Amino acid sequence: MQSDENIIGNDKIPADLYPLINGLCTVGADLAKTIARGPLGQTLGGAVGENSDGDQQKALDVMADEAFAEALKSLGVRWYASEEQEEVVELDPNGRYALAIDPLDGSSNIDVNVSIGTIFSIFEANEGANESFLRPANEQIAAGYIIFGPQTGLMVTFGNGTLFYVLSPDSGKFELANDHVVVPKESTEYAINASNYRHWSKPVRAYIDDCIAGAEGIHGKNFNMRWVASLVAETHRILTRGGIFLYPTDSREGYGAGRLRMVYECAPMAFLVEQADGHATNEHDRILDQTAKELHARTPFVFGTPVKVDRLASYHDLPEKEVSALFGQRGLFRD
Template sequence: MKAVKTLGQFIIEKQADFPYAKGELSRLLRDLGIAAKIVNREVNKAGLADILGEAGSVNIQGEEQKKLDIYANEQFISALKYGGECCMVASEENEDYIHIDSEISREAKYIVAIDPLDGSSNIDVNVGVGTIFSIYRRISASGKANDSDVLQRGTEQVAAGYIIYGSSTMLVYTTGKGVNGFTLDPSIGEFCLSHPNMCIPDDGVIYSINEGYYTHFPDGVKKYIKYCQVEDAKTNRPYTSRYIGSMVADLHRNMIKGGIFIYPLTASAPKGKLRLVYECNPMAFIIEQAGGKASNGYDRILELEVTELHQRSAIFIGSKNMVIKAEEMMACFSPQLTRKNFEGETCLQ
């Protein structure tokens, strides 16, 4: 019989990997795991409870909030408040930061940015949704945490992860030393290590993009889509188009099978659609730790300057060689670049 290792046991074992940690980060990850179990319970009985459909409110992104959006947001914030290891939460669902001003949390060392329920438009049709979280070490000396604590580049993350609520519920996270996945065993109520040392293949045959917006895409993206559709035995093309509409679900599939997820600039979203702090940075950290690559089409996501809490970005993320090829296509059609690294056949393939 293979020994079962729970998330809690694994975190404690790995605690020695953090030279500055004294257990706070381990407890913070535990708190996020507890909230994930509560949200999972509600997601799995959504059809039997009065938590489906619109909540009748709009979040700061201008999006209609689902009832489960609000529920998940409340559960994660509550878990972080009472855990005592987090001094400030930034949530996609809230306009401003949430300061945790209790005596135990005021001087806590960590900031959490979270998208409580990614892909919530899929809730009503029983399609996979998820949670994305990112953890930073506060840089302000004392008192209330401030802008500088959360508006850090993605390279400064100390941990990031996602939870996918699907046919099974998985928590996948990294602390900068590889990626590990844990599947929730409902019989014992614990996340158990099921996918140690996760690695995304360097190449894949899946591309994930909402092709309904094709006419509004930049020329480089259109060129890459056409490249994916051309038959070529040497590169296993044509590739397969798979798009769920939940970044967590699409990227989790590509993490395991190999592939690329693209959400580019469009005419209606000239700065990009996905949020840099809550979605792009944490997912980029995870994918890079798994051996993949993430960029905005030109520059590494984790090195982008963060100037606003709800800042948006384009993203090209997934298998390393697929992202590199997409970047080459973008460079061919970019007036901002010299093309010196991309001259010749690449632009014409």
């Protein structure tokens, strides 16, 4: 990696954040090459242990975490919080920023060649390590993800809209492809892991039942279900095609507060989605109004086209009878 090389244009990126974003993209470009080698290189999908939350770590999880931590030491980052590490690490005592990162989201998909990615969130650093991240999500100054798929791309926001860059195979640089990403207002897709239906709350089940009912149901249209099990891939589809993503709370042990991490996953994705005119909630309340109480705290997460996200929230306000199974006359307007 050549940290002094400009791998992304600087005309849309705030000058004070440019070295940091450029460094993230440089590591991302190197990771893209490693991932593209697949089984021709080292084994990337092999289990190498567990992270602080008990989730299985793949070799590429650890490799990506080490690469980002090393690169960011000289790029103004004081506090580095990684999903792969139990505690915040101080990289530069004089650094201005606090960066939270999921170095390799969707690592369970590494071996099957499905899109995976890196998620990051940037705050102004406080004196306290944990305090730099356990704060209202709306205090983020930048957030984004690098997606490794058919194209390698960067989706990023600095609080003034959402931008999309693509790593050009010709120039070897991230080139601006869309300077005004907007979540489509119309879509007939929803994303949820339907195998967990029996564990969901009644409002979530009622919402999905109405989607399944299709043209004969309350929505008056047919839907398609999607599920990739990679948050980066799911978010990229929502930002491109619209729809709704749901990872709700459920009744299983360890899922009562949802499963996705607020600091590393939900807060940055919510920032991106809202800056693209979408909505993001914890099923009923806005994610960006929330504050994580612990570094690895989890939360339910719903985001996408505003009318759909708001509709799901309204199901939580319905009388018990109306969210019971097979109830067909809910007190809601059609789409």
